[in-house]
Amino acid sequence: MPVLTVGSTGIDYVLRRSASVTQARITVTPNAVEVVVPAAATDEEVATVLHRRRRWLFEQTRHMSERVASSNAVSRFVSGAKIPFRGRLMRLRVEPVEGTLIEVSYRNGFVVGYPRALSEAVRDDLIEDALRLWFRKRLREDAAVFVRRHGKPNGLEPRGMLVKDQKYLWGSCGRDSVVNLNWHLVFAPKTVLEYAVVHELCHLRHRTHDGAFWGLVATILPDWKVRKAWLDNNEHFLTLRRLGPT
Incomplete structure (x- = not known):
């Protein structure tokens, strides 16, 4: 899995090429970062998109991590949970x-x-x-x-x-x-x-x-x-x- 490095933080992401999109799209969820680009996009163009959005990606992944940490969590399904x-x-x-x-x-x-x-x-x-x-x-x-x-x-x-x-x-x-x-x-x-x-x-x-x-x-x-x-x-x-x- 490719990794985008922002400062000292590494952000894993999934790169997917699609013939149905005309411009890059980045989606951040609790489980993954997905980067969808046009099928003809070069590696250099992908790198440019990620570099341009690196600050936004860093903030979004940090925000998502905070949300996950504060989400409802159950260790065991027992009385009192x-x-x-x-x-x-x-x-x-x-x-x-x-x-x-x-x-x-x-x-x-x-x-x-x-x-x-x-x-x-x-x-x-x-x-x-x-x-x-x-x-x-x-x-x-x-x-x-x-x-x-x-x-x-x-x-x-x-x-x-x-x-x-x-x-x-x-x-x-x-x-x-x-x-x-x-x-x-x-x-x-x-x-x-x-x-x-x-x-x-x-x-x-x-x-x-x-x-x-x-x-x-x-x-x-x-x-x-x-x-x-x-x-x-x-x-x-x-x-x-x-x-x-x-």
Whole structure:
């Protein structure tokens, strides 16, 4: 993997050439730095782009590292752990139950029942899997409510809705009129999820983020700027990070 050196800091990045782009694009996420350039770009042109953006890259990677450090982290899924949900940290209670399946319920906090015979060595992994499945199902249910509330009354009816694990997007609306939502939105307040749903519904009529698009969003959610600001400023909260063994 190539490395960009800024002062004494080395920044690993992935270089990808694409025939569909006309200018360089750099994306910084918690997991990687991706540099996408036109297929015909020379090594010298790539180096020039990176040199020109080196200060921005340094600040973005440092900012991303700080966000990751302050994000929700769970070392073990045990009673007393805090789990993010709808903009708040909720207490987890774990208890053994009869049966063979892990059961997840929510009553002013999460209650997870695991089979008494379940090995402690695999308990955390299976509880995490069960919670993630529960989150996806709950997001799908919550989002469906907002689609019904704002879709048909505004003439914005998608052909379907999918919950995905999207790397860079909170949502998208394809030309097939299917709305896609990032399942991590379950960690945001429901008002923010509502904004994300409305945002993608409005793309059924307006494909770009032009004035007409934002005007349509505003007619449905007059306070959309407040909701969008929460999403922009709290990206680090919208995750459930598992700490490795120390």
